[in-house]
Amino acid sequence: MxxxxxxxxxxxxxxxxxxxxxxxLDAKGPKGQPDAFRSCISCMLSAQSLDRNTAAAARALFALAATPEAMLRRDDAAIADAIRPCGLYNMKTRNIRAFCAALLDRHSGTVPDTRAGLMALPGIGRKCADIVLSFTFGRAVxxxxxxxxxxxxxxxxxxxxxxxxxxxxxxxxxxxxxxxxxxxxxxxxxxxxxxxxxxxxxxxxxxxxxxxxxxxxxx
Missing domain, CATH: 1.10.1670.10 (Helix-hairpin-Helix base-excision DNA repair enzymes (C-terminal))
Structure with a gap:
């Protein structure tokens, strides 16, 4: 072509x-999440997952932990069990923990609002970065x-x-x-x-x- x-x-x-x-008017952040941190995590959960399964995994996960600090206090088994509906839960658990650790270490827990900053974090590719920029930060991408x-x-x-x-x-x-x-x-x-x-x-x-x-x- x-x-x-x-x-x-x-x-x-x-x-x-x-x-x-x-x-x-009802267009919200990725999968309806209210902040940049949960938007990033929800994007990570959505890889090779149906929307309804991603939503179920996100609800269960954020009931356990809704901040990077709280997420890292949960062990791998608890995170993996919560996100099981979205599939690839072991890999996604590793990515979530690496993302949270890097976010705290490099940005004191605040999600960066640039594509380069987002893509430098574990588990965040171009698609996820652009979705967060568009929905959460209101950027023209x-x-x-x-x-x-x-x-x-x-x-x-x-x-x-x-x-x-x-x-x-x-x-x-x-x-x-x-x-x-x-x-x-x-x-x-x-x-x-x-x-x-x-x-x-x-x-x-x-x-x-x-x-x-x-x-x-x-x-």
Whole structure:
């Protein structure tokens, strides 16, 4: 897949903005968490986990401990048992403990509000960092999940093999005005219309700009 022309990128975002609800009043931090610490932990729990399982794991974990200090007072078995619903609980337990220790050691327990600062902490990758920056700190960044990654590379907004590379390309190509709410438009579009299987091209507001659709018609 290639890239759509630079001149068409803003048009695609305008059409998505017109067609999708965007950021809603009830949009909260990752998985509805009230602060940056719990947002980071919840993002870590969400890896390869269904939303409902992540939510169950987060509720159980934060009932045990809701600060890095309290988390480190719990042993591995207690943390792992709490987060069992989200899977990979042994690895995630190690990441949580390493994250909490580093957060206290390097930042006195305060979550940094920069991408570089977040990604320097154990267990925090580009996706998680951008989600926390967008939802918790209100920064104008497009966080890339599986839906956003699929949609952007299917249309031709980006041409990237990984979600991290998609995020980097969006930062370069998306207009500044689209960065604040672009995540919402893209993820809503990916769930409602540009689905992984059987995309609803007949209802697509950007079908005339989509390289995937153009290629499919040629075959």
């Amino acid at each position: 290639a890239l759509i022309p630079e001149a068409e990128v803003a048009t695609v975002f305008r059409r998505l903005a017109d067609a999708m609800p965007g950021r809603t 497009i966080a890339v999940d599986t839906h956003v990654h699929r949609v952007c590379n299917r249309i031709g907004l980006t041409d990237a093999k990984t979600a991290d590379r998609t995020a980097a390309e969006l930062e370069e190509r998306a207009p500044d005005w689209a960065m604040q709410d672009g995540h919402f438009w893209l993820i809503q579009f990916g769930k409602r219309i540009c689905r992984a299987r059987s995309p609803l091209c007949e209802r697509c507001p950007v079908v005339n700009h989509c390289l995937w659709y153009e290629a499919s018609r040629a075959h």
